Amino acid sequence: MKTATVAPSIRISCPYKDCSGCNYLHLSYGEQISLKKSQLEELLSRKGLEFPSIEILSAGAAHLRDRLDFSLQGGRLGLYGKDTHDIVDISVCAQLSPELQAWLEEFRCYQWPVEKGSIRLRMGPSGEKGVWLDFANIDIKKILDEATLLRRLQKVAFVEIGQRRKVPVWTESGYKLQDPELNVWFQTWMNDQPVNLYCHVASFTQPSLKANTLIAEKISAWVNQYPDARVIEFGSGIGNLTMPALAAASSVVACEIDALSLEGLEKSVSMLPANLKEHADKLTIHRGDFQKKILKDFSEFDGILANPPRSGLMGFLDPLLELQENQRPQFFIYMSCFPESMAVDLAKLKLCGYVMKECALLDQFPQSTHYEVLTLLERKKT
Structure with a gap:
């Protein structure tokens, strides 16, 4: 566990000038x-x-974050713009680890029948993909009833839904929401040994x-x-x-x-x-x-x-x-x-x-x- 050596003159470029996420892009x-x-x-x-x-x-x-919290609004996935309530549609971000960037690109291929909501993408320490869909109850029901989109998503990632972090489970009669499930989504250290931390995709952790x-x-x-x-x-x-x-x-x-x-x-x-x-x-x-x-x-x-x-x-x-x-x-x-x-x-x-x-x-x-x-x-x- 060593501090990285960083060239102080390095500058990070970003194609989104109106995004509120980064304010120091003009500085080395x-x-x-x-x-x-x-x-x-x-x-x-x-x-x-x-x-x-x-x-x-x-x-x-750059490229540190293994957890991304962003918003869905009118088909756009991203962060709020500067001094506005509109979402800047983001497909690439220098804040994200390479693994999370790839997960974002994959996730953007899904078309959600939801006008607005909050989403968290997460990469686990062993490369596990997680997503937390924090939508209104009426939109959650719509997704569960439609089923096809959710079943596609669950083939590639672990899914949690709503503030209670429920897990959608497919049954013969359709989807049911079960209690939250603990999995290894983060990692800390005890002396020089990594230690797995069990939590939820929606749990608070450090970002990186x-x-x-x-x-x-x-x-x-x-x-x-x-x-x-x-x-x-x-x-x-x-x-x-x-x-x-x-x-x-x-x-x-x-x-x-x-x-x-x-x-x-x-x-x-x-x-x-x-x-x-x-x-x-x-x-x-x-x-x-x-x-x-x-x-x-x-x-x-x-x-x-x-x-x-x-x-x-x-x-x-x-x-x-x-x-x-x-x-x-x-x-x-x-x-x-x-x-x-x-x-x-x-x-x-x-x-x-x-x-x-x-x-x-x-x-x-x-x-x-x-x-x-x-x-x-x-x-x-x-």
Whole structure:
């Protein structure tokens, strides 16, 4: 798992000037990185935060995404245009991995009897094709009743339908929708070994398998700095950060509100390869809304691992303020794709006596304004 060496002068071309997906196509990749780093530094400085030199992590300047979310509108498949509600019809995208690009081209051959809807295409770690059709109920019924289109699609891909992620199954009387099915759609790492993550096509994952190796490597390295650490994780999801932490920690309590995500995490742990099975007993899973109420005493843990939604940690940090300084966990690992809410939380952590020890900017969304931030904070010794 190594950071890619990227020529900073490289430029990516795109035939769609009106697409809202990429805003930095006019910049070289090196200029994009410099701009994102400057933006992060300015944001942290405005919040009065002291930070170390920001490390840049990159898996390449393009072709990273193994998951594509796009819209269907009036026969057009693509993303919304800039400052408009019209869809830009997209057949090729430099954001996509070669495998996902091929899957998109294949998928575009299907003609859907639907006016509008949302679609996700996904490539699994072993080349599996997945599609999630998030259409209105009346359109789902139309597709199930017509049957021919869906049967063609299921010959080449695994299909999920609707917000409940139902799986269409053909019977003698036609299609029936069955409960969601867990499959290997993503992968993380435990030390230097890849680990399968069971989830749904519709599950939240990082967008890129390739870039995710850098995330797992960083989490593992940071937790390893604190031998035999007891870690509590908030926003565990399907376990993308849980597994790297589990390999390094003495115990992990994983907290998540989404039941389907936790079902995936439980299966992933049960399916660990034989040489990693010993880590399964170190994991405790807790379901609950960590942004509102914490049922655990932070003083029981040596470290906190958090990957919250865009809204940030909200009330999660309040119990830390109630503890004496020497009762607070020694370290705090915070990962976020929304630096604005992260900076607010980091300012609160500063009040709790935490200082930023390491900071990394992961550019897994090249050409766009977005990026991931990973920080390691440590409680000041008193």
